[in-house]
Amino acid sequence: MKFPLSKIWSVLLIASLPMISPAQKVKIGYDKGTDFLKFKSYTWVELTTAPSRPLLYWNIVTSVDAKLKTKGLTRTESNGDLILVPEGGVGLGFNVAAGTPILSTSTGAPPALDATMWTGASGSGNLMAPYVAEGTLILTFVDRATDKVVWIGTVSQKLDMEKKNKSLELVEKSIVKLLKEFPPARK
Numbered sequence: 001m002k003f004p005l006s007k008i009w010s011v012l013l014i015a016s017l018p019m020i021s022p023a024q025k026v027k028i029g030y031d032k033g034t035d036f037l038k039f040k041s042y043t044w045v046e047l048t049t050a051p052s053r054p055l056l057y058w059n060i061v062t063s064v065d066a067k068l069k070t071k072g073l074t075r076t077e078s079n080g081d082l083i084l085v086p087e088g089g090v091g092l093g094f095n096v097a098a099g100t101p102i103l104s105t106s107t108g109a110p111p112a113l114d115a116t117m118w119t120g121a122s123g124s125g126n127l128m129a130p131y132v133a134e135g136t137l138i139l140t141f142v143d144r145a146t147d148k149v150v151w152i153g154t155v156s157q158k159l160d161m162e163k164k165n166k167s168l169e170l171v172e173k174s175i176v177k178l179l180k181e182f183p184p185a186r187k
Contacts, residue, residue: 024174030151036183043080063175088137153178
């Protein structure tokens with residue numbers, strides 16, 4: 001079975017759109033049967049290995065603690081109502097500029113690799129790295145009494161490891177966005 005070239009280009013364009021987005025990507029899920037008002041305290045899970053980026057980890061912990069404090073939760077060193085399990089890391093993702101043409105608009109054969117569409121019509125004024133650091137943070141809240149996950153959230157954000165202060169600001173904004181809907185509103 002042969003697919004028309006225009007359909008293949010359409011699928012590739014749709015698949016590439018999430019890579020173009022510069023904003024944080026947030027996903028959350030929670031147990032809708034849980035009464036979050038009963039939780040008054042939380043305890044960070046004890047790490048089994050040291051973080052590979054201790055300064056970044058410290059910034060994340062400090063930011064999460066501050067945000068949870070504004071929501072009425074108290075951090076305890078042990079036996080909190082909730083156990084907070086952090087996971088995450090920094091990996092490499094594709095660095096795709098939104099203004100660079102990605103796909104051919106013609107229905108003919110794809111252009112040769114040296115065609116101008118691969119660098120933009122006027123050529124590339126600044127060379128972009130093909131990969132960029134992307135940080136991902138996953139926060140899981142476990143009800144200590146039932147040993148059941150009650151809330152989980154994931155946030156991903158592109159980071160510039162050369163501009164550490166800017167990256168730390170982006171991490172802070174990502175945490176604010178991630179915890180915006182914690183605890184979930186009662187319905």
